[in-house]
Amino acid sequence: MNEESERWLAFARQDLRMAELALMEELYNQVCFHCQQCAEKAVKALLAQQGQTPPRTHRLGDLLGLLDPNPLAGLALEVQLLDRFYIPTRYPDALPGVLPEGLPDAQDAREALDVTRRALESIARFLGPLEGRGE
Numbered sequence: 478m479n480e481e482s483e484r485w486l487a488f489a490r491q492d493l494r495m496a497e498l499a500l501m502e503e504l505y506n507q508v509c510f511h512c513q514q515c516a517e518k519a520v521k522a523l524l525a526q527q528g529q530t531p532p533r534t535h536r537l538g539d540l541l542g543l544l545d546p547n548p549l550a551g552l553a554l555e556v557q558l559l560d561r562f563y564i565p566t567r568y569p570d571a572l573p574g575v576l577p578e579g580l581p582d583a584q585d586a587r588e589a590l591d592v593t594r595r596a597l598e599s600i601a602r603f604l605g606p607l608e609g610r611g612e
Contacts, residue, residue, distance in 0.1 A: 490597070512589035
């Protein structure tokens with residue numbers, strides 16, 4: 478794995494950890510936001526490994542379309558659903574109707590964590606061990 482991929486993956490893992498901590502505090506909107514961020518950064522790690530410059534976008538749908546090969550092909554729809562959390566979980570004045578039920582609840586948070594963990598594991602497996610770190 479190249480150095481840029483390692484950096485993106487390290488940040489993705491930190492976002493996953495923040496999501497897990499937020500779940501313990503029942504901050505469900507933060508869980509969902511950090512899940513989206515984790516998935517975004519993990520995909521960008523893969524893009525960097527594939528020799529691409531990760532674009533400055535937060536849209537997972539756009540990012541997934543750039544992967545070749547795409548180890549998340551089987552999870553792509555679930556991962557793209559994390560995009561629905563990006564804006565409304567960050568800003569109290571987000572467009573109405575983005576999340577029809579309002580802010581994410583405990584079930585939304587658990588589902589987001591499940592998808593994010595599976596996506597991160599798939600990408601980490603695809604990228605292989607970190608060089609020189611025995612991981």
